[in-house]
Amino acid sequence: MAWRNVGSLCSALNFGSIFQGRMREVALGAHTIKSHGAAVARDHMHDWLILLLLAVIEVILFIIHPFYRFVGEDMMTDLKYPLKDNTVPVWAVPMYAVLLPISIFLLFYFRRRDVYDLHHRHTRAGLLYAVLITGVLTDAIKNAVGRPRPDFFWRCFPDGKAKYDRWGDVICHGKDSVIKEGHKSFPSGHTSWSFAGLGFLSLYLSGKIKAFDRKGHVAKLCITFLPLLVASLVGVSRVDDYWHHWQDVFAGGLLGLVVATFCYLQFFPPPYDTDGWGPYAYFRSLEESRANLHPEHSMNPLNEQPVEVTTGNQQPGRNSNSFMRLSIDHDSSSPWNDMESGRSHRYSATLWILPSVLQNRQLVKMPEIQLGSHTIRSHGAKVARLHMHDWLILMLLVVIEVILNVIEPFHRFVGRDMMTDLRYPLKSNTVPFWAVPMIGIVLPFAIILVYYFIRRDVYDFHHAILGLLFSVLITGVLTDAIKDAVGRPRPDFFWRCFPDGKGVFDNVTLNVLCTGEKSVIKEGHKSFPSGHTSWSFAGLGFLTWYLSGKIRVFDRRGHIAKLCIVFLPLLVAALVGVSRVDDYWHHWQDVFAGGLLGLTVASFCYLQFFPPPYDVDGWGPHAYFQMLADSGSGIQSSTTSNNCLSVRQSELETVYIQSQHVMRTSEMSTRDTSPILDGMEGGRRH
Numbered sequence: 001m002a003w004r005n006v007g008s009l010c011s012a013l014n015f016g017s018i019f020q021g022r023m024r025e026v027a028l029g030a031h032t033i034k035s036h037g038a039a040v041a042r043d044h045m046h047d048w049l050i051l052l053l054l055a056v057i058e059v060i061l062f063i064i065h066p067f068y069r070f071v072g073e074d075m076m077t078d079l080k081y082p083l084k085d086n087t088v089p090v091w092a093v094p095m096y097a098v099l100l101p102i103s104i105f106l107l108f109y110f111r112r113r114d115v116y117d118l119h120h121r122h123t124r125a126g127l128l129y130a131v132l133i134t135g136v137l138t139d140a141i142k143n144a145v146g147r148p149r150p151d152f153f154w155r156c157f158p159d160g161k162a163k164y165d166r167w168g169d170v171i172c173h174g175k176d177s178v179i180k181e182g183h184k185s186f187p188s189g190h191t192s193w194s195f196a197g198l199g200f201l202s203l204y205l206s207g208k209i210k211a212f213d214r215k216g217h218v219a220k221l222c223i224t225f226l227p228l229l230v231a232s233l234v235g236v237s238r239v240d241d242y243w244h245h246w247q248d249v250f251a252g253g254l255l256g257l258v259v260a261t262f263c264y265l266q267f268f269p270p271p272y273d274t275d276g277w278g279p280y281a282y283f284r285s286l287e288e289s290r291a292n293l294h295p296e297h298s299m300n301p302l303n304e305q306p307v308e309v310t311t312g313n314q315q316p317g318r319n320s321n322s323f324m325r326l327s328i329d330h331d332s333s334s335p336w337n338d339m340e341s342g343r344s345h346r347y348s349a350t351l352w353i354l355p356s357v358l359q360n361r362q363l364v365k366m367p368e369i370q371l372g373s374h375t376i377r378s379h380g381a382k383v384a385r386l387h388m389h390d391w392l393i394l395m396l397l398v399v400i401e402v403i404l405n406v407i408e409p410f411h412r413f414v415g416r417d418m419m420t421d422l423r424y425p426l427k428s429n430t431v432p433f434w435a436v437p438m439i440g441i442v443l444p445f446a447i448i449l450v451y452y453f454i455r456r457d458v459y460d461f462h463h464a465i466l467g468l469l470f471s472v473l474i475t476g477v478l479t480d481a482i483k484d485a486v487g488r489p490r491p492d493f494f495w496r497c498f499p500d501g502k503g504v505f506d507n508v509t510l511n512v513l514c515t516g517e518k519s520v521i522k523e524g525h526k527s528f529p530s531g532h533t534s535w536s537f538a539g540l541g542f543l544t545w546y547l548s549g550k551i552r553v554f555d556r557r558g559h560i561a562k563l564c565i566v567f568l569p570l571l572v573a574a575l576v577g578v579s580r581v582d583d584y585w586h587h588w589q590d591v592f593a594g595g596l597l598g599l600t601v602a603s604f605c606y607l608q609f610f611p612p613p614y615d616v617d618g619w620g621p622h623a624y625f626q627m628l629a630d631s632g633s634g635i636q637s638s639t640t641s642n643n644c645l646s647v648r649q650s651e652l653e654t655v656y657i658q659s660q661h662v663m664r665t666s667e668m669s670t671r672d673t674s675p676i677l678d679g680m681e682g683g684r685r686h
Contacts, residue, residue, distance in 0.1 A: 047125050054132040061139035066183045067146030071156075072168040081150040081242035081413050082509050086190075088237050093190055094131075096230070097197030101127050104201060108208060127200050130263040134196035134256045138189050147186040150242040155182035160508070188244045188252035191235035195256030198227035203264040206271035214622040216463050216609040218470040219393040229478070231256075236485040240410050383462045383623075390466060397473040404480035409525045410487030415510045419503070424491040424584035429532075431579050436532055437472075439576065440539025444468050444569075447543060451550060459624040463609040468542050471605040475538035475598045479531050488528040491584045496524035530586045530594035533577035537598030540569035545606040548613035549620075573598075 071079070105127070149155070156172035156179060157163070163171045172179050202224055206212065211220040235249040244252075269276045275283065384391070414422070431439075445465065452461040490496070497514035498504065504513040514521050544566055548554070553562040577591040586594075611618045617625060 047129075051128055051132060054129075054136055058132060058135050058139060061136065061143060064143060065180060066143040068183055069146040069148060070167075071148055071152065071170045073162065073164055076153050076162070077417055078245075079148055079150060079152040080154075080415065080417075080510075082511070083151045083154040084241045084243075086237075086243065087241050088190060088234050090190075093193050097193045098127065098131055101197055101201040101204070105204070126204075126263055126267055127197060130196045130200045130256075130260040131193060133263070134192050134259045135189070137255060137259070138187055138192045138252065141187055142184040142189065145186045146183045147245075147248070149182050149185040150245055152182045155179055185244055186248045186251065187255060188235060188238050188248040190238050191231070191244075191249045191252035192256040194231035194234040195228075195253045196260045197256075198231040199257040199260035200264055202227040203261065203268070203271060207268055207276040210277060212272040212276075212608070214608070215626075216387065216466065216621065216623055217390055218467065218474075218605055218608050219390045221470075221604060221608065222393055222397075222474065225474075229481070233481070233485055236482065240412070240485065240487065242413065383458055387462070387466060390470075394466075394469055394473060397470075397477055401473060401476050401480060404477065404484060407484060408522060409484040411525055412487040412489060413509070414489055414493065414497075414512045416503070416505050417510075419494055421587075422489055422491060422493040423495070426492045426495040427583050427585075429579075429585065430583055431532060431576050436535050436576075439572065440472055440535045441468065444539050444543040444546070448546065457620070457624065459621050459627065463621040463623060464546055467605045467609045468539065471538045471542045471598075471602040472535060474605070475534050475601045476531070478597060478601070479529055479534045479594065482529060483526040483531070486528045487525040488587075488590070490524050490527040491587060493524045496520045527586055528590045528593065529597060530577060530580050530590045532580050533573070533586075533591045533594035534598040536573035536576040537570075537595045538602045539598075540573040541599040541602035542606055543569045545602065545610070545613060549610055549618040552613075552619060554614035554618075 153162070154160075155174050156170050158174045163173065165171055205227070206220075206224040209220050209223060211224045231253065235253050238244040238249055239246055267279045267281070269280070445468065448461060448464045448468070451464075452458075494503070495501070495516075497512050497516050499516045502515075504515060505511065506513060547569070548562075548566045551562050551565060553559075553566050573595065577595050580586040580591055581588055609621050609623070611620075611622065
C-alpha cells in the first residue's frame, strides 16, 4: 500500500520539480471592483480615514511659517546663487509621482482583474500612503529646520543691498511669501515626493515583471530602474535650479525611498520572492476560497499533515545500513489544482530511507557533470534567441550613451568666491580615454573567453558577456546622464575657463564669463561623477564577481590567495580612480560616487545571471542549472511510470522529502555516486 502511494506521487510530480515552491498565478474567479470592491473598501475604512487625516496635516504644515534660522553675513557665501524658476514646476510633482503610477496600476488591473492588487497598490494603502507620509515628514522637517535655500540672498535682498541687525542677522526686505519659501531648503520636497511615488512604482514593476526571476533578462532591470532614474533627475534639477543644496536632495530621496519601501512591503512580498507578483491579500482570498470549496480542510488551510518517522532494526554505529521509515500522510482526494495559491503541500508517501540521509541533506554539493557539451555551435543560436530583446536594449543603451556625450552639459553657476578649489593646474590624463574600454571591457572579455575554451559552456559565456556589457553600458548611461544634469566644474576649471589666467565675471551675479575654448569648457562641466572610475568599477567589478565564483573563493578552505586574485581587479579600478584625482580632473567625491555607482550596477547585473559566489552553485549561471533541470524533468517524466516503483537502495540513500520546516543538518563529507545524483548534475543543492 505504501509503494502504491509512492507510485501515485511520482505519477503526478517528479522528484526534480516537487521541491519548487513557486506560486502559480491562477485565480479562483475574477476579483473585480464590482464583485469585491465594496468588501475591500469596508475592510480598510480606517485606512481611508488615516489618509484624510494625513492630507489635513499636510495642508496645515504647508500653511504655517517655518523656523527662521539665523543667517549672518559670513554665511552668505553659499547663499548667493541666482534666483531661478523651477525646471520641474510644483504642479507637475503629483502628476508623475501619483497619477503616472496610478495609470500603470490601472493597466495591470484591466489585464488581471484583481481588485486586491488595485486596491492595495492604487489609491489606498500603498501609493497614497507612501506619498502622504513622505509629504508630512518632509514638510514637518522643513518647518522645524528652516535651512535657507542656495538663492536666499536674492530672496532676502531683491535689490542686492544687504542689511543686518546688531546681532549680525539678516533684515530681509523682500516679499514675505518668497522669504518664507526661502527657509524651506531641507529636505527637498520635489525629491522626496518623486522617490516616494516613483520608488513605489519601481518596486511594483519589479514584482509584476519578475525582474529577479534569475533568467538573466537584465532588460527588466532597465525597466525597473527607469522610474528611479526619473526621480534622480528631478532631484538633480533642484540643485541646478539653486533651490536646494545637494544634502537636501540626498536626504529627500532617501526619505521617500525608505517610506515607499515600507509601505510596499506592507502589502506585497519582496520583489525577489517567488510570490512577489501578487499582494498578500490576493493569496489570503485564494486560501479562503479553497477552504470554502473543501471544508474538510478548513482546519488546515495549507493541507499539512503530520510526519511519522519510525526506525526499523536500526543498529548503532557510524556505518549503519539500517533504514528509517518515513511516512507522510495526505488526503489523496485533494485535487492537485489546489496549488493555485502556490503554497507548498506535502504528499502521501512511505519510504525507507537511511538515517544518514536525514542527517546530511541540506548542504550537499553535487558534482559538476555536464549533459553533453554546450558550445556556441550547438546552443549559441538558441541562447541568443532567448535573449534577443536584451541585445536590442543593449543597442539602445549604446545610442543613448552617444547622445549623452554629444549634448551640452548644464553650466553651473561659478562665482568669484567659488574659484578657490577650481584653480588646480590643467594636466593630461594618466589613463587616456581609449584605455578605459580596454580595462573595463576587453580585459574581462578575454578572461571570460579563456574560461569558455576550458569548459565549453555557452550558457556561462553568453551570460557573462551579456552581463558585462549591461554592467558597463548601464553605468555609462547613468554616469553621463548625471554628468550632464549636474554640471559640476572640474578642479582645473579656472584654467579651462581663463587660459590666460585673467578672470572675467558678471558685474551683477558675479558668474564667470569664460574666454577659453568651447570644447574644453564643455568638458570642464563634467566632473561629477567620474566616468573613468565608474566604467572601471563596472567592468572590473563584474570580473571580480565572476572570478570569485569560478575559483570558489568562499569555499571555507582557507585559501586566502584566492582573495588576492579576486581583489586584484578592484585594486586596478581603485588606482584608475586615484589617478583622476592626481590629474586634477575630479574631486574625491566624484571618484567615490563613480566607484560606488559602477560596483553597484555590476553587482545587480552579475546576480541576474549567476548565484552569489558564496553559494554552493556559485560557479555556474542560473540558466545552466535551469537547462539541466528541464532536461532532467523531460527524461524523468518519460520513465516515471516504469521506474518509480523500482527504487533501489542506492537511490533511496539520496532521496528526501522536502517539508516546509527544513531540517538543519551538517555537510556530507563523502560523495554519493548514485543514479539519482547523475540526474542532478551541475551542483544543485538539495
